Amino acid sequence: MTMKLSTDPSAATLLPIAKKEGIATVWDRHRAMQPQCGFGQLGVCCRICWKGPCRIDPFGDGPQRGICGADADTIVARNVIRMIAAGAAGHSEHGRHVALALQGVAEGRLPAYQIRDEAKLRAVAAKLGICTEGQDVPAIAAAVAKATLEDFQNQDHDAPCNWIEATLTKKRLERLQALHVLPHNIDAVITQIMGRTLVGCDADPVNLILGGIKGALADFDGMCLATELSDALFGSPTPVVTAANLGVIKPDAVNIAVHGHNPLLSEVVCEVAGQMDEEARKAGAKDGINIVGICCTGNEVMVRHGIPLAANYLSQELALVTGAVDAMVVDVQCIMPSVSEIGACFHTAVITTMAENKIPGATHVDFKEEAALESARRIVATAIEAYKRRDPRRVNIPDVKQTAIVGFGVESVVGALATLNAADPLQPLIENIANGNIRGIALFAGCNSTQVAQDSSFVTMAKKLAANNVLMLATGCGAGSFAKHGLMTQEATLEYAGESLKGVMTAIGTSAGLNGPLPLVLHMGSCVDNSRAVQVAVAVADKLGVDLDQLPLVASAPEAMSEKAVAIGTWSVALGIPTHLGTMPQVTGSAKVTELLTQTAKDLLGGYFLVELDPNLAADKLLEVIEERRKGLGI
Ligand code: SF4
Ligand code: FE2
Incomplete structure (x- = not known):
């Protein structure tokens, strides 16, 4: 294999040491796994029952149906929505832990924890429609925990989860409701996915994918509540200078x-x-x-x-x-x-x-x-x-470390903007998008994968988008990539941002007391914190009176690998956001499912998956999407 394994300079120091010591790493195991199973890559291998495993011949010569009669469309759809269910389970279980901790704090049972951000708790309560007048902090925390835990318990199919209802634009909620994909209960929706994908159940690929979208929106609900309640318990992020690698x-x-x-x-x-x-x-x-x-x-x-x-x-x-x-x-x-x-x-x-x-x-x-x-x-x-x-x-510690300015939650982003316009903080952002100083916004999310030289796609795409005046947000391991490669610095803004973006970042950063521009990529937190970017987008959409699928907003997971990324990517599409994948999703064995996710979704939801493995071309395609959206808005 000649592909470069990682672009992280610390790997160049440590991989030879691992080799000398006889320690196998993820890259050694990746190499040993070649060639990887082509049926699995296409998503046409089914292991759902013990008559199988079955696999569909992608060239049309061999079997076109599994032993039970399932065809490639059914098998691919079942496989991918099970991945969504797993991702949603991971995020929402995390959310449940945090919600139960909040409940424990409210009841005085958890001495190690406290409400560190009372303002956030009150804001969350208001968002959920909880009356806080005359209530003390424990009572508010108890009410917020109760409303949150209802998202795991509600049995009324017609009543959407509290968090999703409190978070999205009205138009988006209506559109999702019309498709019957708004989740009413996170646990129930995940269970439904497992149930409908059993041998001999749902075989309709469209129906299965719609079930998957519902599961992905349950994932979104779980992420929103995990993020917001974590902020209430541990404090909302504020800009801080630290280091990475x-x-x-x-x-x-x-x-x-x-x-x-x-x-x-x-x-x-x-x-x-x-x-x-x-x-x-x-x-x-x-x-x-x-x-x-x-x-x-x-x-x-x-x-x-x-x-x-x-x-x-x-x-x-x-x-x-x-x-x-x-x-x-x-x-x-x-x-x-x-x-x-x-x-x-x-x-x-x-x-x-x-x-x-x-x-x-x-x-x-x-x-x-x-x-x-x-x-x-x-x-x-x-x-x-x-x-x-x-x-x-x-001991071999590589001398590799980059400064990183991080900690851009919704409150700190709005806070920074408020230094320019206290009465209407979003106005400077909207103005600069409208006048084209900022062409659009890109959210980078997702993992690292051995399918890509580590961090390379993130860095290549970010530099190109920055040069084209796109404001960038990042979470999870994407944020880690940028931090390690020095793209969360003021110097990076000065070096890589296009002139108009640089001007805006400098105006905001200087006015917010950073003595210079905002960092080139804003670190919004962990992968559950993708909900933060949605909150900013919803606030902008509400102010403009439009829906999310009209904004010049795109998402990208250039090095995606986890089932969680499948869930996140799918809700991103469901919210109306064009979503780039830089690794090949395991669905291409079904033309129908591929078309659903990359084309039909655009008509149904406004968002869609855009698959492009070359990061340079991917950046070009996202720039095109941004310009198309701008045109739609008449800006
Ligand atoms: Fe084969 Fe059908 Fe069993 Fe899947 S569910 S392994 S396609 S028989
Ligand atoms: Fe993560």
């Missing part, structure tokens, strides 16, 4: 990497680490305890507390290869099972924390919100013990 690991500190997606534990680990710093120093770590982030747990603590980000998805193993991570604490999602084996090659304690997410070979410290402080102390103590076993001769 493996150079943030310190040679003379007890390094604890927090990895996964759920902020409930990592928040407490950060707090407890401060209290136990002296113990680390006593153990010989003259720089005390250094918390670093990986993947979206990393993004959560980065945007809220300025904790540096060590790695995004594909670099998680390399963090261990530095030989200087004393504990890797993992919660849920995107954790490679290989980390325990690599940790064992060093002194690293890999610690799982969730009862339903364990890894053979890892240490398990069961995390319960009721005993969060105790669990966090155990974890930090385990890290300090591991530090004592660290072999300094095997």
